Amino acid sequence: MPKKVAIITGSGRGIGAAIAKQLAGEGYAIAVADINPDTADQVTKDINQQDDQTARSYVVDVAERDEVFRLVNEVVQDFGQLDLFVNNAGIAFIASIVDSDPEQVQRLLNVNLLGTFWGIQAAATQFKKQGSGGKIINAASLASVEGSALQGAYSASKFGIRGLGQSAAKELAPDHITVNAYDPGIVLTPLRDGIDETTAKIKHTTFDEQRQGVVDEIALKRAATPEDVAQVISFLASPKADYITGQSILIDGGMRFH
Numbered sequence: 001m002p003k004k005v006a007i008i009t010g011s012g013r014g015i016g017a018a019i020a021k022q023l024a025g026e027g028y029a030i031a032v033a034d035i036n037p038d039t040a041d042q043v044t045k046d047i048n049q050q051d052d053q054t055a056r057s058y059v060v061d062v063a064e065r066d067e068v069f070r071l072v073n074e075v076v077q078d079f080g081q082l083d084l085f086v087n088n089a090g091i092a093f094i095a096s097i098v099d100s101d102p103e104q105v106q107r108l109l110n111v112n113l114l115g116t117f118w119g120i121q122a123a124a125t126q127f128k129k130q131g132s133g134g135k136i137i138n139a140a141s142l143a144s145v146e147g148s149a150l151q152g153a154y155s156a157s158k159f160g161i162r163g164l165g166q167s168a169a170k171e172l173a174p175d176h177i178t179v180n181a182y183d184p185g186i187v188l189t190p191l192r193d194g195i196d197e198t199t200a201k202i203k204h205t206t207f208d209e210q211r212q213g214v215v216d217e218i219a220l221k222r223a224a225t226p227e228d229v230a231q232v233i234s235f236l237a238s239p240k241a242d243y244i245t246g247q248s249i250l251i252d253g254g255m256r257f258h
């Protein structure tokens with residue numbers, strides 16, 4: 001049985017790395033795509049050290065449309081096909097809307113929202129060429145369900161990703177391409193650590209107090225691990241989710257209910 005092929009952007013660390021390792025363990029050939037070549041290479045090495053697991057690393061800045069299309073073309077040249085594209089790469093910064101730096105805002109929107117747009121465009125173009133359907137899964141967030149204070153640009157990008165995914169799901173259904181999103185809450189990664197570090201400074205508290213404060217909002221009283229999130233992407237990528245499209249699934253331990 002030929003391996004299914006998955007591209008996961010931002011899979012050099014955090015949630016993306018967990019998704020890459022989860023799917024590699026399920027028999028996918030993995031394109032570990034990241035702006036950081038060193039971490040991408042390390043995750044790729046970790047996967048290839050496992051029996052019967054295959055990965056290759058690719059350097060990409062998802063904010064650059066031509067780089068995203070080149071990524072898809074290189075992966076198809078290397079593996080022969082594409083079956084799943086996970087738009088996971090994302091960045092965040094903490095600042096009030098009034099104090100947000102315009103260049104930081106633009107960069108965040110270019111990476112998170114436009115990066116996801118280019119990923120959908122490139123993956124769908126390849127899936128249409130192949131004529132055998134495909135799956136696209138996007139990283140939204142709890143902040144795509146309810147805007148977070150001090151994360152105005154980030155929340156805007158994630159609301160946009162959720163809406164973009166609904167539009168794509170409607171447009172791509174005739175080609176048997178499904179498009180869904182995952183909405184993590186508080187996940188223990190370097191990105192979340194940076195959020196809590198900066199928030200603690202703004203609120204003149206400690207990192208531990210800030211972190212405990214957000215965990216206290218979680219019904220299950222623990223932050224998520226990247227693996228908690230990867231399990232949901234494993235489901236969305238599987239045939240079990242073939243009838244799900246245009247949806248956005250909260251993975252927040254019980255913080256928001258909608």
Ligand SMILES: NC(=O)C1=CN([C@@H]2O[C@H](COP(=O)(O)OP(=O)(O)OC[C@H]3O[C@@H](n4cnc5c(N)ncnc54)[C@H](O)[C@@H]3O)[C@@H](O)[C@H]2O)C=CC1
Nearest residue numbers: 010012013014015035061062089090139141184187189191
């Ligand atoms: N950690 C959390 O609590 C939550 C994370 N998310 C989302 O999940 C996704 C992954 O987040 P984390 O793993 O926490 O982040 P992370 O910062 O730990 O990892 C993100 C990865 O993306 C890469 N990356 C950043 N900009 C890139 C670009 N322009 N092109 C290609 N790669 C790029 C980084 O090098 C890094 O390897 C993001 O979209 C984030 O918004 C959503 C909700 C909660």
Ligand SMILES: CC(=O)C(C)=O
Nearest residue numbers: 092141142143184185
């Ligand atoms: C990073 C992120 O999306 C949250 C909810 O913290």
